[in-house]
Amino acid sequence: MKKIYIYALTGLLALSSCDDFLKEEPENFLSAESDVVDEALIEAEIQGAYKSTLWFKNGRQGFIGISGTDEARGKTVEVNYWAEQGAIDRYNTSLNADNWLTKWLWDSSYFGISRANTAINAVRKYTGNTEEWRLSKESEVRFVRAFDYFMLAQYFGGVPLITEETALSATPDYPRVNLTEIYKYIIQDLEFCEQHLITDYRVGRPTVGAAKAMLMKVYMYAPTSTGIRDYAKAKRLFEEIEGLGKYSLQPSYADLFDPDFENGVESVYEFQFEYPDEPNTFQYFCGSRALDQFTVGGGFGIFLPSERYLGLFDDTDERFDASVRTEFYDKNGNRLTSAADPEYIAPHCKKYEDYDRMMDAGVSAKNIYFIRYADLVLLYAECLLAENDLAGAKQQVARVRDRAKASAPITASTATEMLDFIYEERMRELGMEGWRRMDLIRRGADYFADQVDKYNPFAKGNVQPFHAFYPIPTNEINMNNGIGQEDQNEGYK
Numbered sequence: 001m002k003k004i005y006i007y008a009l010t011g012l013l014a015l016s017s018c019d020d021f022l023k024e025e026p027e028n029f030l031s032a033e034s035d036v037v038d039e040a041l042i043e044a045e046i047q048g049a050y051k052s053t054l055w056f057k058n059g060r061q062g063f064i065g066i067s068g069t070d071e072a073r074g075k076t077v078e079v080n081y082w083a084e085q086g087a088i089d090r091y092n093t094s095l096n097a098d099n100w101l102t103k104w105l106w107d108s109s110y111f112g113i114s115r116a117n118t119a120i121n122a123v124r125k126y127t128g129n130t131e132e133w134r135l136s137k138e139s140e141v142r143f144v145r146a147f148d149y150f151m152l153a154q155y156f157g158g159v160p161l162i163t164e165e166t167a168l169s170a171t172p173d174y175p176r177v178n179l180t181e182i183y184k185y186i187i188q189d190l191e192f193c194e195q196h197l198i199t200d201y202r203v204g205r206p207t208v209g210a211a212k213a214m215l216m217k218v219y220m221y222a223p224t225s226t227g228i229r230d231y232a233k234a235k236r237l238f239e240e241i242e243g244l245g246k247y248s249l250q251p252s253y254a255d256l257f258d259p260d261f262e263n264g265v266e267s268v269y270e271f272q273f274e275y276p277d278e279p280n281t282f283q284y285f286c287g288s289r290a291l292d293q294f295t296v297g298g299g300f301g302i303f304l305p306s307e308r309y310l311g312l313f314d315d316t317d318e319r320f321d322a323s324v325r326t327e328f329y330d331k332n333g334n335r336l337t338s339a340a341d342p343e344y345i346a347p348h349c350k351k352y353e354d355y356d357r358m359m360d361a362g363v364s365a366k367n368i369y370f371i372r373y374a375d376l377v378l379l380y381a382e383c384l385l386a387e388n389d390l391a392g393a394k395q396q397v398a399r400v401r402d403r404a405k406a407s408a409p410i411t412a413s414t415a416t417e418m419l420d421f422i423y424e425e426r427m428r429e430l431g432m433e434g435w436r437r438m439d440l441i442r443r444g445a446d447y448f449a450d451q452v453d454k455y456n457p458f459a460k461g462n463v464q465p466f467h468a469f470y471p472i473p474t475n476e477i478n479m480n481n482g483i484g485q486e487d488q489n490e491g492y493k
Contacts, residue, residue, distance in 0.1 A: 037125040042137060045119035049144040050204070052112030054278055056151065057271050057368040057434070060302060061104050062282045064088060064437075067303040070455035071427055071436040075343050078302045079458055085302070089458040091467050097492060103473040105155050109148040110162065116145035117164040135196035143197070143206040146189040146214060153182045154221065154438050157469045157489060160482060161185060175482035176472075180226040183218060187228075190215045203263045204272040209246050212237045213268045213371045220379055221442045235383035238376055247373040249403050254322040257351045259366050268371040275357075275365040283352040284362035288328050290336055290344035293362040296355045297328045297348065300362075305347055305432065308455040312428050314408040317401075323431055325350040349432045369433055374400050378426050385418055393418055397425055404429070441468045466491030 055061070066072045068088040073079075079086035084101060087094035095102070119141040123134050152159045159182060160174035193211035216237040222228035241247065250256050250266040263270060273280035287299020305324055313320040325348045328336045339345045354364035381396035394410050401410075406428075412418035426439055440448040445465035452463045471492035477483050485493060 037122050039126070039128065042119065042122050042126060045115065045122050046137065046140055049112060049115040049119050049141045050272075051278060052108065052115055053144060053147060054271050054273065055108045056105075057280075057282065057370070058273075059281050060085070060285055061101055062368075062434075063285065063303045064101060064105065065434040066432050066436060068452065068456065068459065069436040069440060070306060070451045071309045072303045072305050072349070072432055073456045073458055074303050075301060077341060077343070086458070089456060091452075091459050091463040095467070095471070097471040097474040097477070097488065099471070102155070102470040103475065105151065105470065106473050106476065109152045112148040113145055113162055116141040116148070117162065117166070120145075120164040132196075136198050139193040139196040139211075140206060142189040143193050143211060143214070146186045146193070149182055149186050149189075150214070150218065150221075153179060153186070154441070155470050156472060158182060160480065171481060172479070173481040176487050179223070180228060183222045183226055183228040186218055187215065190218070206269060207246070209241055209244050210269040210371065212241050213376055216241070216376060216379060217371070220382065221438055223442070231383045231386035234379065235387070238380040238383065241376065247376075249374060249377075249399065251403070253318050253404050256369075256372070257322060257353075259354055259357060259364075262367045266373045267369065268373055268376065270367045270369045273365050273367055275363065279363035280352075280354075280366050280368060281363045282368065283354055283364060283366070286349040286352050287362075288325075288339075288344050288348055289341070290339040291328055291330065294355070295329075295331055296353070297325050297350075298362075301344075301348055303349070304343060305349060306455055309427060309431055310347055312424055314406055317404050317406040317408075317428065319404045319406075319428055319431075323349070323351055325353075351432060372430070372433075374403075374429050375426075375435070378422060378429065381422055382419070385415055385422070388415065390415060390418055393422070397422060400425065400429055464491060 063072075063074075067074050068091070074086060074089045079089055083094045084099045086092075087096075087099055088101060120138055123138045123141070126134065149159075158176045158179040161177040161182065162174060163185075166174070190211050193206065194208055194215070197206060197208050197211055216234045219228065219230045219234040219237070247268060248265045250261060250264055255261045256264075256266060272278075284293060284299040285302050287293065287301050288297050289300060291298030293299050310320075310324065328345050330336060336345050352366065352368070354366035357364050357366070377396050377400055381393040384392040384396065390412075394412070397410060410418075410421060412421045423439065423443070427436060430436075437448075440451055445468040448468050449463050449465045452459045453461070456463070466489070469489045472483065472488050477485060477488070
């Protein structure tokens with residue numbers, strides 16, 4: 001008998017806290033389908049929904065969206081040894097419906113959706129608090145659901161639409177839904193969040209500003225073929241975000257990645273990690289194998305910044321030193337000038353380091369950004385450019401560059417040149433924060449394939465426009481009667 005795969009994962013999540021805002025841990029976890037619904041149960045369900053989002057930025061899988069682009073590529077030893085992991089860069093036959101990393105993206109997204117749907121039903125059953133409270137709680141989990149569907153839409157295209165009203169079945173029959181309808185559903189959730197989320201900045205919880213930022217992303221990242229892409233709406237949303245008066249650029253770019261500045265003025269939404277309940281292990285996968293994992297710069301790095309990325313900065317741009325480690329020292333303070341593998345002392349990503357607070361096995365409690373204000377400023381520059389306001393676009397980009405003390409002038413004189421410059425600026429500003437793959441794809445599948453082929457040596461000759469979407473996992477095809485092999489994404493059938 002088939003059982004829907006996306007709900008089979010629910011037993012895997014332990015309800016532990018993500019930060020101080022998620023400290024309630026009821027001794028007995030009750031299903032939201034139970035007749036007994038109280039605030040402890042609702043908070044437990046919300047914890048589960050929040051915790052599911054951390055999986056996108058933690059561990060080995062966190063390099064998806066970073067590596068396999070023109071911004072970063074896998075370390076040679078990793079690409080050659082781990083066929084399925086290497087396929088993220090190689091775009092070869094190991095990038096298939098059985099690839100565990102792309103399957104993980106699918107499973108994690110639907111797990112989060114399952115938790116969100118359960119929490120929504122729990123909130124709607126509860127009558128022990130005010131309507132305002134219940135609407136705000138529902139908004140929190142609808143933000144998580146919107147996040148998960150956004151990830152699915154970006155990585156897989158049209159997917160099954162599972163809502164809080166979907167009847168579960170032992171013989172599931174949930175077909176792929178048109179990508180336009182998925183984005184419309186995301187917009188519906190986020191507009192609900194806009195109306196009902198409490199506006200005060202709350203650490204770790206989505207706010208009205210975060211909902212508007214996600215909506216802005218939807219209107220700019222949805223493929224033009226969906227009819228959802230709308231720069232005018234994205235522009236309006238940014239101006240509404242500005243009107244909230246909640247966000248600004250952190251004065252020092254380097255401070256963005258200092259744990260002392262977590263949840264700071266530039267943070268629109270960041271993933272909240274906590275040791276030991278939910279530690280961040282991603283720094284371990286960014287460090288150098290030439291060093292002990294507890295030594296500054298050490299770890300088990302699986303990807304490296306690309307030559308293209310490293311060559312984008314001028315001499316005064318502070319973002320380079322804040323983002324890239326170029327020197328490695330052993331425990332005795334001696335600089336390493338050679339290693340068993342030259343890539344071990346090649347430039348590494350520095351943004352995720354937290355060696356002052358590192359715990360056992362190379363983990364820390366350092367948060368990781370999802371959306372920063374600078375990201376939105378650069379998207380706003382694109383919106384202005386779409387209205388033929390070249391001067392306004394330059395002014396917005398200059399805000400970000402001035403903070404970084406970049407000295408090279410913006411020489412673009414046409415809309416095309418300026419768009420190219422903005423895309424490069426997004427790489428300088430947001431390098432290795434997880435947006436590059438999506439940025440390339442939203443400019444078109446052909447553009448994505450061309451840039452990756454040109455700048456990622458492992459992908460050269462292999463990457464094709466159809467790789468803009470990952471394959472639907474075999475497990476989903478086998479276990480869901482609504483999806484057959486004929487529904488597989490182009491290029492993977």
